Amino acid sequence: xxxxxxxxxxxxxxxxxxxxxxxxxxxxxxxxxxxxxxxxxxxxxxxxxxxxxxxxxxxxxxxxxxxxxxxxxxxxxxxxxxxxxxxxxxxxxxxxxxxxxxxxxxxxxxxxxxxxxxxxxxxxxxxxxxxxxxxxxxxxxxxxxxxxxxxxxxxxxxxxxxxxxxxxxxxxx
Numbered sequence: 001x002x003x004x005x006x007x008x009x010x011x012x013x014x015x016x017x018x019x020x021x022x023x024x025x026x027x028x029x030x031x032x033x034x035x036x037x038x039x040x041x042x043x044x045x046x047x048x049x050x051x052x053x054x055x056x057x058x059x060x061x062x063x064x065x066x067x068x069x070x071x072x073x074x075x076x077x078x079x080x081x082x083x084x085x086x087x088x089x090x091x092x093x094x095x096x097x098x099x100x101x102x103x104x105x106x107x108x109x110x111x112x113x114x115x116x117x118x119x120x121x122x123x124x125x126x127x128x129x130x131x132x133x134x135x136x137x138x139x140x141x142x143x144x145x146x147x148x149x150x151x152x153x154x155x156x157x158x159x160x161x162x163x164x165x166x167x168x169x170x171x172x173x
Contacts, residue, residue: 033093036164041098043161045081051134052122052166054083054094085122107163119165127156127172134158146172
């Protein structure tokens with residue numbers, strides 16, 4: 001009886017492992033590209049490049065025809081600027097685009113104020129240079145940041161110009 005139970009558990013474990021492998025094999029990349037619509041592209045680029053420290057790695061245009069055929073837009077063209085934490089294929093694409101319009105909802109004050117993606121987390125080698133750059137840009141810090149998480153890491157919480165929350169985690173120096 002014990003060997004039957006053991007064999008069933010082994011078979012179940014093997015099945016679960018094969019499902020996990022199957023699910024992971026459906027993707028050609030291990031990163032997710034994120035498209036962010038912003039009100040003012042120049043202001044957002046200043047925040048992400050000169051404040052956070054991202055690098056511009058490329059751009060492309062979504063023309064009217066493709067925007068409509070793909071369902072991305074109602075036929076409105078836009079330029080997309082690609083930012084990354086570092087210029088490598090393994091880094092996530094942070095794709096900024098603007099349609100020149102103001103948001104139709106108020107800027108959230110806390111992550112529970114809206115639904116959908118509310119924040120991103122960026123792990124950093126040192127928070128102090130980022131804090132200094134964000135301070136120069138007059139970006140307000142939220143809560144009591146930097147907040148210690150443990151002996152080595154701190155937490156800094158800010159919002160980009162459009163209200164997306166950014167949590168930065170790492171040592172101060």
